[in-house]
Amino acid sequence: MKSEASEEIRLLQRLAQNDRQAAETIYRQHYNMVQSLVTNNNGSFDDARDIFQEAIIVLYQKAKSGSFELNCQLKTYLYSVCRRLWLKRLQQQQQYLPDMNGLADTVPVEEEIEAHSQRNAQFTMMEKAMLHLGEPCRSLLEAFYLQKKNMTEIASHFGYTNADNAKNQKYKCLMRLRKLFFAEYKNNNNV
Amino acid sequence: MEELQLLDAIERYLNGQMSAEEKQRFEQLRKENPDVDQRVVEHTFFLHQMEQFGDIKNLKSTLNDIHSQLRAEGAIKEEKRKATIVELWKKYKRVVAVAASIAGITAISISVIAYLFTPKANHSEYRQLAQRFARLENKQKGTEIEISQLKNQISTTKPKADPKLGGTGFLIDGKGYLVTSAHVVVNADSVYVQNVKGDYYKASTIYINKQSDIAILKIEDNRFQFVKSLPYSISKNNSDLGEEIFTLGYPRSNAEIVYNRGYLSAGTGYNGDTLAYQIAISANPGNSGGPIFNEAGDVIGVLSGKQESAEGVFFSSRSKNIYTALQEIRKDSTSEDRIKLPVTVPLRTLNRTQQIKRIEECVFMVKSY
Numbered sequence: 204m205k206s207e208a209s210e211e212i213r214l215l216q217r218l219a220q221n222d223r224q225a226a227e228t229i230y231r232q233h234y235n236m237v238q239s240l241v242t243n244n245n246g247s248f249d250d251a252r253d254i255f256q257e258a259i260i261v262l263y264q265k266a267k268s269g270s271f272e273l274n275c276q277l278k279t280y281l282y283s284v285c286r287r288l289w290l291k292r293l294q295q296q297q298q299y300l301p302d303m304n305g306l307a308d309t310v311p312v313e314e315e316i317e318a319h320s321q322r323n324a325q326f327t328m329m330e331k332a333m334l335h336l337g338e339p340c341r342s343l344l345e346a347f348y349l350q351k352k353n354m355t356e357i358a359s360h361f362g363y364t365n366a367d368n369a370k371n372q373k374y375k376c377l378m379r380l381r382k383l384f385f386a387e388y389k390n391n392n393n394v
Numbered sequence: 395m396e397e398l399q400l401l402d403a404i405e406r407y408l409n410g411q412m413s414a415e416e417k418q419r420f421e422q423l424r425k426e427n428p429d430v431d432q433r434v435v436e437h438t439f440f441l442h443q444m445e446q447f448g449d450i451k452n453l454k455s456t457l458n459d460i461h462s463q464l465r466a467e468g469a470i471k472e473e474k475r476k477a478t479i480v481e482l483w484k485k486y487k488r489v490v491a492v493a494a495s496i497a498g499i500t501a502i503s504i505s506v507i508a509y510l511f512t513p514k515a516n517h518s519e520y521r522q523l524a525q526r527f528a529r530l531e532n533k534q535k536g537t538e539i540e541i542s543q544l545k546n547q548i549s550t551t552k553p554k555a556d557p558k559l560g561g562t563g564f565l566i567d568g569k570g571y572l573v574t575s576a577h578v579v580v581n582a583d584s585v586y587v588q589n590v591k592g593d594y595y596k597a598s599t600i601y602i603n604k605q606s607d608i609a610i611l612k613i614e615d616n617r618f619q620f621v622k623s624l625p626y627s628i629s630k631n632n633s634d635l636g637e638e639i640f641t642l643g644y645p646r647s648n649a650e651i652v653y654n655r656g657y658l659s660a661g662t663g664y665n666g667d668t669l670a671y672q673i674a675i676s677a678n679p680g681n682s683g684g685p686i687f688n689e690a691g692d693v694i695g696v697l698s699g700k701q702e703s704a705e706g707v708f709f710s711s712r713s714k715n716i717y718t719a720l721q722e723i724r725k726d727s728t729s730e731d732r733i734k735l736p737v738t739v740p741l742r743t744l745n746r747t748q749q750i751k752r753i754e755e756c757v758f759m760v761k762s763y
Contacts, residue, residue, distance in 0.1 A: 221449070223456055230460045234470055256457045263453055322446065329447040348441075349448035374398045381440055 211277045218259075219266040229259065233278060237285045246289065254292070258284040261319045275310050283312045291316065325388075332383035340376035347373055400430070404437045557761035562643035562684035563587060563611060564693070565756040566628060566716065567733045568621035570595075570613035573716055574683030574760045575698050576602045579609050582762030587613060588644075590651050590754050597760075601723050606669045606715035607698040609683075610723065610733075611760070624736035625752035626685070629692040629713045633658055638689050639673060641697055642750065644759035645680035651754050654681070656706075658694075663709040664701060671695055671710045683760055686710045691741030691749050 217225035234255055241251035261284050333341055343361060346352045352360075358369035406412050407420050424431045464470045483490075561578030565571065572587065579585050585597045595618050601610040640655035656675030663670025673686065677697060686695035695710035720733055741749045 221452065221456075223460070226453070226456055227460045227463075230457070230464060231469055234461075234464070238470070252461055256454065256461075259457055260450055260453060263449075267449075322450075325443060326447055326450055329443055333447075344444075345448075348444045349451060370402070371398060374401045377401065378397065381437075384440065384443070385436075 214277070215262065215266040218263055226259065229262075229277070229281075230255075233281050236278070236282065240282065240285060241289055244289065245293065250289075250292070254285050254288050255281075257288055257319070257323075261315050264319070264322065265315065279310055280312070283310045284315065287312050287316050328387045329384060332380055332387055335383050336376065336380050340379065343369075343373055344376050344380060400433060401437070404434050405441070407434070408438060408441065557586070557763050558582070559762045560644065560647070560680050561682040561760040561762070562680065562697070563758045563760040564642075564683075564685040565621060565624055565758070566610075566735055568624060568736075569733075570597075570618050570620065571733050572597065572611040572613070572758060572760070573685075573696060573719075574609050574611060575696060575711070576604050576607045576609040577698070578683050578760055579611065579762050580604065584763045585611060586761045586763070587611065587758040588649055588761065589758050592649060593617075601719050603715070603719060603722075606718070607711045608696060608715045608719050610719055621756065624756055625741050625749075626687065626691050626693055626756075627736045628716050629688070629694045630717060632661070632712070632714070633671065633688060633694045635659070635661060637694075639675065639686050639694065640746070641675060641677065641681060641684045641686050642754055642757045643677065643681035643684035643697070644757075645678035647680075649759050651757060652678075652681075653750055656708075659707070663711075664699070667709070669712060669715055670698065671712060673697075673708050673710050674706050675708055676706060677708055685753075685757065686713075687749075687753070691744075691753070 214225050214228060218229065237255045237258070238248065238251040241254055242248065246254070258281055262281070333344075336344070339361060343357065346357050346360065347354070354366040354370050354373075357373075358364070358366045361369065363369040363372065403412075403420060407417065412420060424434060461470070559578055559582070561574055563572040563574035563578075566573050579599050580602055582599070585599060586594055587597050588594050595613045595615040597611040597613050599609055600612050601608075603609070635658055637658045638655065639658055640653065642651055642653055644650070645652055654676050656673055658671055659674040660672035662668050663672055671686075671694075673695070675697075677684075677700070681697050682699070684697045685693045686697055688694050692713075693716075694713050696713070696716070697708065698711050699709050701707040701709075716735075720735070724732065741752060744752070
């Protein structure tokens with residue numbers, strides 16, 4: 204039991220370090236449970252996938268924050284998060300809420316869900332800002348900030364004569380993106 | 395241009411790419427210039443957002459990757475959803491099997507117990523309410539016979555002997571048709587009826603149905619004066635539980651009419667007989683064949699018998715059975731002289747004593763010899 208728990212913690216640490224193998228292991232072990240939870244409660248397979256992936260993101264961010272202590276089995280934790288997320292989505296769709304108790308134990312996850320939905324909103328804002336930015340700025344920024352390529356690589360890929368030119372262009376793009384993002388951010392926070 | 399340089403500085407500062415000297419200068423600048431400080435904080439937040447966005451975006455695409463990979467491998471099965479019932483059946487197969495066998499065993503044992511403990515001869519409980527005139531009475535009345543013989547010479551229609559059975563009947567057609575219980579007249583050689591004033595008439599049995607316990611008699615005597623309109627109608631509908639009822643009958647051997655009241659206590663008769671009602675009333679042998687009236691004075695049934703094991707539990711044939719009887723008579727007979735049931739209900743507004751005064755002329759004592 205003890206070794207199992209430490210193994211799960213190890214798995215989460217690897218997840219936090221963007222280890223694909225860790226994500227795959229979690230996926231393999233727990234996806235089917237969540238799929239049956241969602242599909243047995245008025246959900247489709249796509250819903251199941253969305254919910255499970257959102258739960259993994261919650262898990263990822265918790266693991267990344269470093270303050271995460273897994274004081275129950277990973278399975279129970281994932282189940283609880285998915286259950287909560289699915290109930291929330293059903294509520295938003297104003298559908299009939301099925302009685303989802305009794306299938307397995309759950310642990311309280313309200314805080315995580317709250318934090319997650321906030322981050323989700325920010326994610327959407329950034330996504331929107333990126334969308335409005337247009338090419339080639341978007342690809343340039345993605346290459347630098349998301350794919351973490353260095354400036355020389357980017358310069359040759361995008362056809363700039365040298366890294367400094369690319370860098371200048373990058374900062375221009377970044378300024379525009381910042382403007383868009385903060386406009387969106389203010390907009391959202393005022394509403 | 396300055397803006398770009400500032401951004402670059404901030405980014406290098408945050409990424410720790412500055413030399414110690416440069417860092418010190420920059421920090422100094424931050425302290426002195428709140429605008430720059432604000433910029434640094436803002437950009438830190440923004441870069442953090444960017445980083446998170448990137449992380450999540452990457453993770454999402456990884457997860458989608460994994461999902462399609464696992465689906466291709468068959469580790470994730472997205473079969474067309476089986477019918478819920480099939481799934482439920484799979485889930486609860488064992489439970490259902492156990493429940494079914496328990497139910498089966500229970501059912502069998504209950505039937506065994508029921509079989510063992512039920513009294514064997516149920517039907518002996520059902521005593522028909524025909525009045526059995528005591529044989530002793532015959533002997534006692536030996537001396538009275540002469541007197542009665544004398545009386546018979548005056549009124550030739552009065553039968554000489556005492557009847558085997560006595561019951562009650564009531565008119566359903568002013569031309570002389572009566573309804574009574576089948577068991578009162580079924581074994582009779584001849585049947586006489588006597589009205590409340592004491593007049594005797596000879597009657598013939600034209601219809602008997604033992605199942606519904608209904609018999610229809612016809613007064614044959616010419617002396618009988620047709621009754622123009624009957625003060626009650628025969629109800630076609632089923633009556634409701636708890637309905638107040640009353641009856642008139644001749645339980646006494648001195649041919650005095652007796653009134654009793656009660657209520658409808660069950661929608662079916664003895665052992666669930668759907669041709670009958672169960673009623674709670676006080677009645678006696680001799681009430682058999684008597685009409686059961688509801689509040690409004692409609693006939694809803696014909697009193698037929700009681701349950702021996704319980705006090706005050708009586709059964710009444712439903713008035714519908716009278717309609718059935720008439721249909722069967724019509725089928726069999728070719729005579730033009732059809733029985734016409736009364737239609738109007740003039741008694742509804744009268745009080746009980748007035749109702750009875752009107753009704754009693756139409757209720758006869760039935761004597762079967």
